[in-house]
Amino acid sequence: MKRGINGFEPDRLVQVLAARRLSQVQLATMVGVSPSTVSKWRSGQQSPESETLERLASVVNVTPEWFTRPVVSKTTPPLFRSNASAHVAARGMLEARLEWVQEIALSLGEFVDFPVVNIPARCFVDPADITSADIETAAQECRDAWRLGSGPIPDVALALENAGVILAREETGVAQIEGLSAWSELLVRPLVLLAADKGNGFRSRFDAAHELGHLVLHKHIPKATAPERHKEMERQAHRFAGAFLLPAQSFAAEIRMPVTLDSLLLLKQRWGVSVAAMIMRLEALGIIGDGEKLMLFKRRSARWGAKAEPGDDGRPPEQPRLLKRTIDLLMGAGVMPREGLSRHLGLSNRDIEALSGLPHKFLDGSAEVVELARLKETPLREGAGSGELSASVLNFTRQRKQF
Amino acid sequence: MSAKSSKSIQKLLINSIPRELVLAVEEALEAAAKIAYESTVMSHPGHFANELGSTRYFRTNEAFFEVLAAHGASPTPLKGNELVVGQVGGFKIARFNVRVGPWYNARRSRRRMALVQGNEYIAELVQGSLFESQQQVATGIAFFVAEFGEGADPRPLDILIAVPAPGMKNWLYCESISKFLQGYNEPSQQDDLATPVLKASVKTRKDNEGGMS
Numbered sequence: 001m002k003r004g005i006n007g008f009e010p011d012r013l014v015q016v017l018a019a020r021r022l023s024q025v026q027l028a029t030m031v032g033v034s035p036s037t038v039s040k041w042r043s044g045q046q047s048p049e050s051e052t053l054e055r056l057a058s059v060v061n062v063t064p065e066w067f068t069r070p071v072v073s074k075t076t077p078p079l080f081r082s083n084a085s086a087h088v089a090a091r092g093m094l095e096a097r098l099e100w101v102q103e104i105a106l107s108l109g110e111f112v113d114f115p116v117v118n119i120p121a122r123c124f125v126d127p128a129d130i131t132s133a134d135i136e137t138a139a140q141e142c143r144d145a146w147r148l149g150s151g152p153i154p155d156v157a158l159a160l161e162n163a164g165v166i167l168a169r170e171e172t173g174v175a176q177i178e179g180l181s182a183w184s185e186l187l188v189r190p191l192v193l194l195a196a197d198k199g200n201g202f203r204s205r206f207d208a209a210h211e212l213g214h215l216v217l218h219k220h221i222p223k224a225t226a227p228e229r230h231k232e233m234e235r236q237a238h239r240f241a242g243a244f245l246l247p248a249q250s251f252a253a254e255i256r257m258p259v260t261l262d263s264l265l266l267l268k269q270r271w272g273v274s275v276a277a278m279i280m281r282l283e284a285l286g287i288i289g290d291g292e293k294l295m296l297f298k299r300r301s302a303r304w305g306a307k308a309e310p311g312d313d314g315r316p317p318e319q320p321r322l323l324k325r326t327i328d329l330l331m332g333a334g335v336m337p338r339e340g341l342s343r344h345l346g347l348s349n350r351d352i353e354a355l356s357g358l359p360h361k362f363l364d365g366s367a368e369v370v371e372l373a374r375l376k377e378t379p380l381r382e383g384a385g386s387g388e389l390s391a392s393v394l395n396f397t398r399q400r401k402q403f
Numbered sequence: 404m405s406a407k408s409s410k411s412i413q414k415l416l417i418n419s420i421p422r423e424l425v426l427a428v429e430e431a432l433e434a435a436a437k438i439a440y441e442s443t444v445m446s447h448p449g450h451f452a453n454e455l456g457s458t459r460y461f462r463t464n465e466a467f468f469e470v471l472a473a474h475g476a477s478p479t480p481l482k483g484n485e486l487v488v489g490q491v492g493g494f495k496i497a498r499f500n501v502r503v504g505p506w507y508n509a510r511r512s513r514r515r516m517a518l519v520q521g522n523e524y525i526a527e528l529v530q531g532s533l534f535e536s537q538q539q540v541a542t543g544i545a546f547f548v549a550e551f552g553e554g555a556d557p558r559p560l561d562i563l564i565a566v567p568a569p570g571m572k573n574w575l576y577c578e579s580i581s582k583f584l585q586g587y588n589e590p591s592q593q594d595d596l597a598t599p600v601l602k603a604s605v606k607t608r609k610d611n612e613g614g615m616s
Binding site: 108110111112113114115147148149150151152153154155158159161162250253254255256270321322325326329333334335 | 587
């Protein structure tokens, strides 16, 4: 017989396990119940008691009431910008985080209208049908539709948000996955989550353009299970990113032959694209052959190593602004108070801040200096004012896994 | 010369000379240098440098003439050692080859020196009202300069576009073609549309409530 509170949504448990990258056993230990109990909650055979729900919500840092909210419709299967070694749990975590982005946008979307979606439509159902020419045309179509001209794009994140994309960028702790994207059927708009872990503005622009490639080219393609198919879709999104950031005509005209790493370094700052990505683009355009590409990569590794390039700090990572502006607007208009946001969304302040691009602790209140509770009242000096004294009690919690 | 005036001259050139024409001249000068090298490489070592120099001159002139003609830039006829000069917008365009180092050779041609006097207008702009006057049509002459190394090279080390001051003792503008071309593709002025708008129903409700929810 089913016990516990009414309305507990097992899918929420599944989602939070993924979002926090916890196993059932880990969660059970943290909550102080047996793994089989968590298993029963998960399968819907049982619901937690009110007190246990409080504990459960506390350890995963959501509101207890959040567990009673039905999970909104899923997005289209997300496409990940990742290498093959990315762990299944890491993918699950990011997928759940992307669902939260969708939920935040949905909740805020009750009060505001977001920019109109303006993404060129393609109807490919099989990656094998997509040619290089299709990709180049699609990338150019984006530039034309968004009036970006044929030169460097000042801000790729802004270009995406201008086109109606809900963009989030947060540190994920997963080095192998640089981003993911999906279409939200409820919002009827695309979602992109970029990993901020590498802190590299050049790579981040390419990641955003790569996700745009997936959104344009692969919207109607079922989730790839075969590795070759996934690899091909990744290659196509890469090609799209190159074509979008470095249009053939204008980029090629600025290339001096023979191509050297130093000449590309100068162009890196202008175009906001890494030398490595430019080498790949030159090969895609047939300006250099496979041999020259290998030689350039060999020299690049010998001079700079495999992971960094000179001038990587020349461009700060672009930041999303739409969700942050929405929250600012709602607060400014008095529609939603700062302290009401977490309650409204059911998520913790930290999660909302990370996914909405808000500064750390923005939602905790305006006070930068936390006053400790007074243990002994001291008499006010005469004429020192009669305003109310505010004080916060800081709880010192046990050192556990924190979210 | 300040970066601002350099940028302004670049803008004048870009407004007058189509990008396609610049790319075509670059290609033509490269190709002519290669043809000249290949046709003289077997010359007697005692003649080689002279033969290469004069062959380069003629082949480059021919290639330059063809490009100007193909782009409707009304080139002056090919005739002996005479300079080929084209016209695009308010600008005359011509060419010369130099060795890397100071461009003393550039002042050797009387015709070139005469043409350069036409750049008084640009020089005045640089020194004076700095392109603020929009009434006058920009006129002047710009040169495509193929710069060769000390040895016998099959291709120029660099191809530049240069606007000399009258007297040709200094240069109002001088930039590699590859860098100059960037001016045709400046980053666009990006609109910022990433702005949410309060729904009309929410606005009305707030107005009626006259306070926070």
